[in-house]
Amino acid sequence: MASQDQVRDFLAHWFQLGKPVVLAEGRGECLPDPIFQNGRYSQAFEDCWHRIMVTSGQDCYLKGTSQSIATMLSPAWDVTPCARCEMPIVIPTAGTMTELCPCNDLTTWPNTEAPMPRTAVDNQQHLTDLRQRLRAV
Numbered sequence: 001m002a003s004q005d006q007v008r009d010f011l012a013h014w015f016q017l018g019k020p021v022v023l024a025e026g027r028g029e030c031l032p033d034p035i036f037q038n039g040r041y042s043q044a045f046e047d048c049w050h051r052i053m054v055t056s057g058q059d060c061y062l063k064g065t066s067q068s069i070a071t072m073l074s075p076a077w078d079v080t081p082c083a084r085c086e087m088p089i090v091i092p093t094a095g096t097m098t099e100l101c102p103c104n105d106l107t108t109w110p111n112t113e114a115p116m117p118r119t120a121v122d123n124q125q126h127l128t129d130l131r132q133r134l135r136a137v
């Protein structure tokens with residue numbers, strides 16, 4: 001299952017490509033700016049996360065996807081890199097993926113000339129993950 005950290009990381013990546021979260025109860029969309037501050041999530045990001053968590057992620061979803069944040073946090077779903085663009089996507093832990101990656105409707109993505117969205121939080125952990133991924137190849 002996707003942890004809150006994974007879902008926050010997922011959102012941070014897509015926010016960097018300008019994808020907002022649609023909030024529950026017609027509370028509009030949320031696209032924090034800046035996303036990071038001093039190597040951590042910004043206050044704007046935390047405020048946005050808080051607005052999502054008001055309904056525990058129920059009926060809140062990344063624009064262009066149909067799984068709510070609440071669904072992503074349930075045991076049946078996991079976060080994994082997209083095969084096409086390496087951005088994090090949510091997939092069912094059992095069964096097959098029927099949804100397209102949100103990159104599907106970004107005409108400018110994948111864009112090999114733009115820097116990849118990054119994770120600002122816990123660089124050490126990020127490096128460790130990278131090293132493990134490289135070792136696994």
Ligand SMILES: [Zn+2]
Nearest residue numbers: 082085101103
């Ligand atoms: Zn993709």
